[in-house]
Amino acid sequence: MxxxxxxxxxxxxxxxxxxxxxxxxxxxxxxxxxxxxxxxFIAILGHNxxxxxxxxxxxxxxxSPKEGTVWVDGLDTAQEExxxxxxxxxxxxxxxxxxxxxxQVVEEDVGFGPENMGVPTKEIWERVEESxxxxxxxxxxxxxxxxxxxxxxxRVSIAGVLAMHPKVIVLDEPTAMLDPNGRREVIRAARGLNxxxxxxxxxxxxxxxxxxxxxxxxxxxxxxxxxQGTPREIFSQVERLKELRLDVPQVTxxxxxxxxxxxxxxxxxxxxxxxxxxxxxxxx
Amino acid sequence: xxxxxxxxxxxxxDDTTLAVKALDDINLTIPDxxxxGIIGHTxxxxxxxxxxxxxxxxxxxxxxxxxxxDIYAKDYQLKDLRRQVGxxxxxxxxxxxxxxxxxxxxFGPKNLGLSKEEIEERATNAxxxxxxxxxxxxxxxxxxxxxxxxRVAIAGVLAMNPKVLILDEPTAGLDPQGRQEILDLIKSLQTESKMTILLVSHSxxxxxxxxxxIIVMNHGxxxxxxxxxxxxxxxxxxxxxxxxxxxxxxxxxxLKEKGFDVDVNATTVEExxxxxxxxxxxxx
Numbered sequence: 001m002x003x004x005x006x007x008x009x010x011x012x013x014x015x016x017x018x019x020x021x022x023x024x025x026x027x028x029x030x031x032x033x034x035x036x037x038x039x040x041f042i043a044i045l046g047h048n049x050x051x052x053x054x055x056x057x058x059x060x061x062x063x064s065p066k067e068g069t070v071w072v073d074g075l076d077t078a079q080e081e082x083x084x085x086x087x088x089x090x091x092x093x094x095x096x097x098x099x100x101x102x103x104q105v106v107e108e109d110v111g112f113g114p115e116n117m118g119v120p121t122k123e124i125w126e127r128v129e130e131s132x133x134x135x136x137x138x139x140x141x142x143x144x145x146x147x148x149x150x151x152x153x154x155r156v157s158i159a160g161v162l163a164m165h166p167k168v169i170v171l172d173e174p175t176a177m178l179d180p181n182g183r184r185e186v187i188r189a190a191r192g193l194n195x196x197x198x199x200x201x202x203x204x205x206x207x208x209x210x211x212x213x214x215x216x217x218x219x220x221x222x223x224x225x226x227x228q229g230t231p232r233e234i235f236s237q238v239e240r241l242k243e244l245r246l247d248v249p250q251v252t253x254x255x256x257x258x259x260x261x262x263x264x265x266x267x268x269x270x271x272x273x274x275x276x277x278x279x280x281x282x283x284x
Numbered sequence: 285x286x287x288x289x290x291x292x293x294x295x296x297x298d299d300t301t302l303a304v305k306a307l308d309d310i311n312l313t314i315p316d317x318x319x320x321g322i323i324g325h326t327x328x329x330x331x332x333x334x335x336x337x338x339x340x341x342x343x344x345x346x347x348x349x350x351x352x353x354d355i356y357a358k359d360y361q362l363k364d365l366r367r368q369v370g371x372x373x374x375x376x377x378x379x380x381x382x383x384x385x386x387x388x389x390x391f392g393p394k395n396l397g398l399s400k401e402e403i404e405e406r407a408t409n410a411x412x413x414x415x416x417x418x419x420x421x422x423x424x425x426x427x428x429x430x431x432x433x434x435r436v437a438i439a440g441v442l443a444m445n446p447k448v449l450i451l452d453e454p455t456a457g458l459d460p461q462g463r464q465e466i467l468d469l470i471k472s473l474q475t476e477s478k479m480t481i482l483l484v485s486h487s488x489x490x491x492x493x494x495x496x497x498i499i500v501m502n503h504g505x506x507x508x509x510x511x512x513x514x515x516x517x518x519x520x521x522x523x524x525x526x527x528x529x530x531x532x533x534x535x536x537x538x539l540k541e542k543g544f545d546v547d548v549n550a551t552t553v554e555e556x557x558x559x560x561x562x563x564x565x566x567x568x
Contacts (some may be wrong), residue, residue, distance in 0.1 A: 015427070040487035047459035048430040085468030095457065127541035149326050176457045179325045179486040206459050228542075250489060250553060257557045270556060272531060276538040279560065284543070284568055 003168055003200045004036040004059055004090070008068035011054050011223075025166075028054040030223035031068065036090045038167070038204065041194045043211035043231075044204045045221035047093055047245035052204050056170045059202065060090040066151065066180050088117065090168040093163030094252055095176045097153035106148075107132070107141040113164040124163075131159040135189040136198060151182025160192065168200040169193065175207060183207070208235075212270045219244060236268030251275050287314040287337060287448065287480070292331055292346035294504075306332040307343070308504040316447075319481045321491035321512075324501030327527040330484050333501065336452050337482070338369035344525045367396070370446030374453045376437035380425040385436050386417065388425050392444045411443040413477070414469055431462035435469070442473070448471060448480040455490055467494050488516070489530040492551045500527065513549040532556040539563075 014022050028051045046052040057063040058070050061077040065163050073089045075082040094100055103109025108129045119127065132138040135155040141150065145156060156172050161169055166178040171190060175183040187210050194201045203211065211217055217234045219227035221244050228233055234241070235248050238256045248256070255269035255278070264282065269275050294307040306329045314320060324330040324564065335341040336348060337360040339355055348355050355365055373379070382388035389396050389407040398406070406500040411421065413436040420428065434454065441449065451470065455463040471494050473479045485491050491512075500508040502525045508515045516522070519529040519537070536548045536556060547561045550556040 035383060048462055109305055173457070179526065179529045181325055206457075207461070242461075245461035251535060254532055254535065254553050254556055254560075257553060260559060261557065261561055263561070271537050272538060275535055276542060279544070280542045280565070283542075284392075 001039040002035040002071075004202070005034070005074055006055075006068065007033050009033070009055070009058060009062060009065050009070055010065050010067035011051075011058065013054075026222050029058070032225055033068075033224070034218060034225060035229075036168075036200060038200055039198050040195070040200055040202070040215045041191070041213065042202045043214035043217045044202065044220060045206075045211065045217060045234075045246055046226075049225040051133065051216065052220045052240040053172055054223075054282075056092070056172050056202070059168065059170050060092045061086045062092070066226070070174045088164055089166055090133055090170060091164055091166035092170045093154070093157050093161055093174050095173040097150055097157055097177070100157045100160070101145045101153060101283045104144060106143050106145055107139065109145055109156060109160045110141075113160055116276050117164060126223075127163040127165070128159075131162040132156075134162055134193060135159045136185075136192075143153055147181060150178045154178065154182065154186045157211075158193070162199070163195075164201065168196040168202060170204070172204045173206065174203075175205065177209065183210070188251075208247050208252075208272055212249065219246065232268035234268075237272060286316055286351070287312075288347075288349040289313075289336075290347045290349070291335075292333075292336060292348060294336065295343060295344045298344060301341060306504050307336070310346070310504075310506060310508065312499065313507065314480060315483070316480055316549070317474065317478050317551070318497060319471065319495045320483070320503065321495035321498045322482060323486070323488060323491065323498055323527060324507075325486070328501040328525075329504040330501045331452055332482055332504075334452060334482065336450070338371050338449060339365050352562075358428065359520045367444060368446055369448040369450065370441040370444055372409075372438055372449065372451040373439050375457060376441075376454075377425075377430070380433060380437055383413070383424060384422050384426050385428070386421040388436060389439045389443050390442055396444070406445065407439075408442045410439040411436075411472065413442055414439045415465075431458055431465060433460075434458070434466060438466075438469070444512035446479070448482070450482045450484070452484045453486065454483065455485070455487070461534045463490060470494070486527075488522075488528060492530050500525070512551050516551050517549065 009029055009032045013026045013028055015024045017023050029241045044052045061083050064078055070077040071155050072086045075086050076084050098206050101109050104259050107128050110131055111124045114124045114127050132141055135158050137155050146194045193199045212229055212231050217231055218225050227243055251272050252269055255265050255275050265278050289310050289312045292307055293309040296304045296306050322330045327367055336343055380388050387411055390403050393403045393406045416435055455466050474481050498512050499506055508518055516529045516533050519533050522529055530551055536546050536550050539546050540548050544563045547559040550559050
């Protein structure tokens with residue numbers, strides 16, 4: 001069974017005038033069917049307004065399907081009695097770290113989730129410790145969250161979700177407000193969770209460099225899945241991505257441009273090393 | 285006409301045990317019409333510096349001269365300075381509040397006490413400059429997409445007719461094409477409206493293609509100041525400061541190491557492509 005599965009998922013936002021009459025309907029998610037294998041690292045790309053955040057909110061039942069079905073670990077998110085379980089199994093991290101931290105001390109903040117779940121006190125502390133260690137923030141456990149950098153705060157947010165022992169973590173543009181260092185820290189923590197802890201990660205982002213290591217990439221446009229494949233398959237279609245208001249990493253773009261100028265390079269070069277090696281092999 | 289900063293320092297929490305020197309002996313001259321990128325990681329002092337330039341913060345010591353006048357002089361009107369130096373904060377769209385796009389842009393000039401005709405003329409020009417089509421003028425700003433909202437927010441500052449425009453992370457949270465559109469727009473304000481532009485950013489790749497000059501801030505001091513090429517030549521030191529150069533800079537250095545005769549100063553994909561093509565041609 002796939003950890004997350006959606007079938008013909010539809011979500012509409014209604015715009016209403018002052019009297020509450022429906023003025024217009026925007027279909028944010030339009031018959032999306034997707035499968036996420038347990039333990040995988042998934043990336044979702046798409047321009048602003050393409051429906052990716054709306055899709056994400058269905059995965060931990062913040063939103064309920066208008067049409068179609070969403071299953072998280074086999075549980076139908078539309079069933080009222082499943083809500084609690086679904087939200088426990090699928091954790092979510094949002095863009096702005098300042099909106100997600102409530103504790104006065106880092107370790108209290110991380111313990112908030114398991115405490116609400118009624119986890120015994122002794123186990124809460126064990127979970128706090130292992131979660132903070134997983135994101136590399138254990139040394140900061142006694143610090144006040146508001147003295148941390150953006151990347152550190154975001155890692156505390158991730159630890160807070162992790163302490164609830166979810167099977168899936170959805171990260172909705174977790175790096176949009178961070179500097180390059182903070183971005184690197186957060187992505188490293190997310191990859192660590194996936195590889196070491198075996199948590200399924202669904203990463204939503206606008207930064208193309210962050211998804212080169214994903215197992216599978218979905219590109220959304222107008223609420224539909226426009227492209228789907230490995231990063232290499234996706235990034236070899238530079239022109240198509242541009243049509244979808246997206247980009248490719250600079251290295252991939254450079255390789256693409258060189259290829260267009262007649263240099264025989266393979267498609268979908270993702271890293272600096274691949275490009276340098278490919279060019280070096282041409283030389284000899 | 286220019287901005288001259290002389291020995292400017294700013295200490296947060298002076299007289300307390302927690303005093304932090306956010307700016308430490310800053311000296312710079314920004315001539316009219318220049319497009320300057322201000323780069324630095326979180327906490328490097330770049331936003332603090334910007335807030336001094338329109339008098340939101342006052343330096344603990346040092347001077348700022350705007351058009352030859354000391355803004356800290358007793359009889360200097362800070363109100364005039366703020367009219368001439370427009371500041372676009374991070375996520376400026378959070379400051380939209382009016383019922384429609386046009387009224388929102390009118391808000392600034394209305395507060396200047398101008399006539400109705402002049403207010404409307406300024407708002408129309410500002411909205412034209414940011415490329416907002418007329419059919420949006422009567423729409424609620426909250427129904428627009430993220431990129432459009434940001435344009436409207438920038439138009440609100442432009443309607444004040446500033447000579448200098450300071451933008452703090454204007455591309456944060458936008459999709460790749462949205463980022464490019466905003467940067468193109470800012471560039472056009474320099475080339476067409478002859479504005480002086482100061483752009484605060486985390487992303488070297490974003491600014492490399494657009495700016496005339498980059499100022500790198502680190503620990504409250506200016507670490508590097510020069511044309512993008514000159515600054516990126518210090519890519520190793522930049523790395524240590526937690527800043528990343530454009531990916532192509534690294535590729536060019538790697539290729540050089542492998543014995544390619546390429547220009548390591550290439551900062552854009554276009555320059556890198558041409559340099560690599562030349563090097564390959566020389567090989568064969």
